[in-house]
Amino acid sequence: MxxxxxxxxxxxxxxxxxxxxxxxxxxxxxxxxxxxxxxxTVPVEVAAVEVMTVNEEVEALGTLAADESIVIAPEIAGRVVALGFREGERVKAGQELVKLDTAILDAELKQAMADLGLARDTNDRLKGLVSRGSGTQVALDESAARLASSEARVQLAKAKLAQSTLVAPFNGVVGLRSVGIGDYVSVGKQLITLTNIDPIKIDFRVPEIYLSRVKVGQPVQVRVDAAPDKPFAGKIFAIDPVVDVNGRAIRLRATVPNPDLALKPGLFARLSIIVDQRENAIVVPEMAVVPDGIGKMIYVAENGKARRVPVELGKRLPGKVEVVGGLKPGMQIVTAGQMRLRDGAAIAIKDAIVRTSQL
Known part of the structure; x- marks a missing residue:
């Protein structure tokens, strides 16, 4: 066994x-x-190079200010008898805002006019007497002086009467009043404010390196926190000829149309100024850019292979980036899967595979 x-x-x-x-x-x-x-082969996703207009912008911060703003105050004392406005409403140039009592002023004007008439008649009679040799030149000179004084008192009475009515010197919006009908106001008492905010002004600063790239009439885009979803367009109105030595900045002033009065003086504003515009700029998705040891590179899809192309980047956009050197219009670039690629590697485009399978 x-x-x-x-x-x-x-x-x-x-x-x-x-x-x-x-x-x-x-x-x-x-x-x-x-x-x-x-x-x-390495499966990848590709996209075409975009050609678009890219704006080079500089950001700035500023504060809104009224185009014109004054305090309405009387030049003579008196009692308020009428108000020709409502608080917060628009008024036009020449519109009556506050009217003072004119009873005393009217009487002073009538008295001045009567004195003027008498002085004129007296002067005319003395002229006749002097011409006939029965009057003296001294009496005529004194009469001429009284006539001139009477004329001056008439002009003064008329000026005071005109000052009894306060009118708007320009189009604007009146603020809150501090006076009412029947109030007695003294000389210089602040009654209301008148503000012109259409257009509205913005004062801001930019670094001195942009001195040669900003000019009067240049467009600006404005955003305020009070209306974050509504941009406003304006233009540079003036440039301060003196550079601020403390901040090494240029002081500028822009104006923005404000027909609906949505912008108010004192608001904080963010400005964007277009200092350069490049037509036909090449733009790619930001995810297509791959860092290497010395810079940035992008894989280009050519004849079923990936070619490594060093690139020079420009302005960054939301989700995209400008390429100022290395690419040409019409190129297909790899946007996904490039981390597994090397120069000359065979690739399979996913979109092409999906379209083939659907057919």
Missing amino acids: KRFVLLLLVAGLAGGGYYGYRHYYNGGEPARASAPAGPR
């Missing part, structure tokens, strides 16, 4: 050795399972 078992064991070892020799060796060398199928 032992011999029989030993014989079976030897036969099994011999059969296994023969099987291994036939399947794993061929002429004394290891047999190769199969030949390589070809270079391995």
